[in-house]
Amino acid sequence: MTFQPVPATTEPTTTVPSSATGPPIPESRRGFGTDLWRAVARNRKAVVGVLLLLFFLVLSVFPGEIAPYSPTAEVFQPGLGPSWQHWFGTTAYGQDVLSQLIWGTRQSVVIAFAVGGLATALAVIVGVSAAYLGGISDGFLSLITDVILVIPIFPLIIVIAAYERNAGLFTLVIVLGALGWSYGARQLRAQTLSLRRRDFLEAARVRGERKSYVILHEILPTMTSLIVASFLGAALYAVLFAAGLQFIGLGDPNSQSWGTMLYWAENNEALGANMVLWAITPGVCVALLGAAFALLNYAFDEISNPALRLRKLDITGTRERPKDATITAPTTSDRILEVRGLSVAYASDEGPVVAVDNVDFDLHRGEFLGIVGESGCGKSTLMYAIARLLGPPFSGEITDGEVIFRGRDMVKLGDRQLRHIRWREFSVVMQSAMNALNPVLTIEAQMRDACKAHSKMSDKEIEKRSIEVLKLVSIDPIHLLSYPHQLSGGMRQRAMIAMALLFTPDLVIMDEPTSALDVVAQRSLMMQIKELQERLGFAVIFVTHDMSLVSHFSDRLLVMYAAQVAEFGNTRQLFDNPRHPYTRALLDAFPSIHGPRVRLTGIPGSPPDLARPPQGCRFAARCPHATPRSIAVEPPLFDVEGDLVRCFLYEESAAEENVRAGATEGVA
Ligand code: SF4
Numbered sequence: 001m002t003f004q005p006v007p008a009t010t011e012p013t014t015t016v017p018s019s020a021t022g023p024p025i026p027e028s029r030r031g032f033g034t035d036l037w038r039a040v041a042r043n044r045k046a047v048v049g050v051l052l053l054l055f056f057l058v059l060s061v062f063p064g065e066i067a068p069y070s071p072t073a074e075v076f077q078p079g080l081g082p083s084w085q086h087w088f089g090t091t092a093y094g095q096d097v098l099s100q101l102i103w104g105t106r107q108s109v110v111i112a113f114a115v116g117g118l119a120t121a122l123a124v125i126v127g128v129s130a131a132y133l134g135g136i137s138d139g140f141l142s143l144i145t146d147v148i149l150v151i152p153i154f155p156l157i158i159v160i161a162a163y164e165r166n167a168g169l170f171t172l173v174i175v176l177g178a179l180g181w182s183y184g185a186r187q188l189r190a191q192t193l194s195l196r197r198r199d200f201l202e203a204a205r206v207r208g209e210r211k212s213y214v215i216l217h218e219i220l221p222t223m224t225s226l227i228v229a230s231f232l233g234a235a236l237y238a239v240l241f242a243a244g245l246q247f248i249g250l251g252d253p254n255s256q257s258w259g260t261m262l263y264w265a266e267n268n269e270a271l272g273a274n275m276v277l278w279a280i281t282p283g284v285c286v287a288l289l290g291a292a293f294a295l296l297n298y299a300f301d302e303i304s305n306p307a308l309r310l311r312k313l314d315i316t317g318t319r320e321r322p323k324d325a326t327i328t329a330p331t332t333s334d335r336i337l338e339v340r341g342l343s344v345a346y347a348s349d350e351g352p353v354v355a356v357d358n359v360d361f362d363l364h365r366g367e368f369l370g371i372v373g374e375s376g377c378g379k380s381t382l383m384y385a386i387a388r389l390l391g392p393p394f395s396g397e398i399t400d401g402e403v404i405f406r407g408r409d410m411v412k413l414g415d416r417q418l419r420h421i422r423w424r425e426f427s428v429v430m431q432s433a434m435n436a437l438n439p440v441l442t443i444e445a446q447m448r449d450a451c452k453a454h455s456k457m458s459d460k461e462i463e464k465r466s467i468e469v470l471k472l473v474s475i476d477p478i479h480l481l482s483y484p485h486q487l488s489g490g491m492r493q494r495a496m497i498a499m500a501l502l503f504t505p506d507l508v509i510m511d512e513p514t515s516a517l518d519v520v521a522q523r524s525l526m527m528q529i530k531e532l533q534e535r536l537g538f539a540v541i542f543v544t545h546d547m548s549l550v551s552h553f554s555d556r557l558l559v560m561y562a563a564q565v566a567e568f569g570n571t572r573q574l575f576d577n578p579r580h581p582y583t584r585a586l587l588d589a590f591p592s593i594h595g596p597r598v599r600l601t602g603i604p605g606s607p608p609d610l611a612r613p614p615q616g617c618r619f620a621a622r623c624p625h626a627t628p629r630s631i632a633v634e635p636p637l638f639d640v641e642g643d644l645v646r647c648f649l650y651e652e653s654a655a656e657e658n659v660r661a662g663a664t665e666g667v668a
Pocket of ligand 1: 619631647
């Protein structure tokens, strides 16, 4: 079957009903307040932290209404144990312990919020101003920060307490606030320095915005999570520090606070005098209030940075569709990798997101397989799953399928077994060499680390092997002593490949190794990879979005669309005669290095949301050939002359082929 390509700029002729693209976004998802509330409600640390803090806030605001007795009234029998009248007993002076605890909450809460607010305000003013103003201002403010950072707080408080004859609440707040901002200021300064050269700040400067406006409206909003963390950290520090100071007698002994209770309990040897709860409960309250701030700090980190959130993956209902027929590649003994029905899902707030859906393919020894597709199609997740690199901070999990590598199912291997075969039998070249190479270690040190992790080679042998692999990728061995920043982008990527070849593995998985390079460097690197692959005989899985580039070097191509295999087959055949409308559109979208000049077209629309995939063909919304059937029903993979295509346009061809194959078998 053939069809005329329709210019991709033409809008799809078929309207996809809303049901095909999943349910509409619920109203409740909209709005910052609603989103924040949902995020807090879903985060256990946030829920526990908020409940604890609310509990203490209520106690601190209404102690007169909640406490059963006056905290200072010495009217009961001293040293009573717990009873219905006195839940936590009485003190050595005949006061009710519970009432003292309730009244003591107020001072700790006031200290926490006052010190947190004061320290955070100082940290923001000093840290952000120092980084943004730079020059002498930065030097002066940084000097003050460093001095405050190293001032020993205890001796200072002792001096102040002696001068003041016991530090009261106001003194504690001022001293703790004045000494507790320096750490936050350092963090905020570092963050502001990293923002200083960002384009949006340059744009604000070019627009002629005032410095104060840039700081308040451009910089501070981007650091909300750091500022909140700074406040919560300072509040936690204030609660613990104030209680500690009062416990050792450096506070006002007549004030109502948990630290003062601890001080009097210790003075009266409450633990040995059967007044255990008098000594223990104030400490428990300090710990619980501190835990509330610590939990909120963690929770805020997780809420503001979704990558830190631990979500449980619930895959119920994600595997309802029947599996595709297994790829009918000839069984040969040189097959080193078989991926069977592999599915990977990520946990998200909207439920599981299946990023790799039931993928099948195999790889032969010395074969070059290209995996191509748009961003977000699942190709990198597939690579991570094969290499078993999924795990924190990614919340992805292999939910189904097998990855048989040289006879072993990688999915079932433990960490130790994986460590044994990684790098020796298969290695991975990451996307960005600048990030993948450690910037503070020389190339030689990084090669040595890799060798030591996987072998018992001596230093001499490691040096010899490092020189060999660097020569393999045409890098002068003199660069063994270079740091990554001293190499060009192409050389860094070559160095990564050299490291991947240290043990001459059977398989090298490459995740877009050329994406950060210019066109000339890309081509040169690709030719080198191909030459090495043919010379050393290792197989390559090359993940890229540049179909045109990889098609000049790969033996077979696997085209992915929206987590599924759209087309899989011989590169030449697939390149000359792309069958799936998506493959054709991809080829039309990329310029070719060879051949006549042709007008390039894009692919209209965007891939579907994998959290709510359409029920029919995933490409239907962008496909000029979509039919009501393909919108409603998901096509399986059809085998057309050895090429696998997920498209109903080839249903008849596949059926005819099956009939022909059956007839041939019958004749035979
Ligand atoms: S089945 Fe084929 S023709 Fe139909 S929408 Fe999908 S890709 Fe287009």
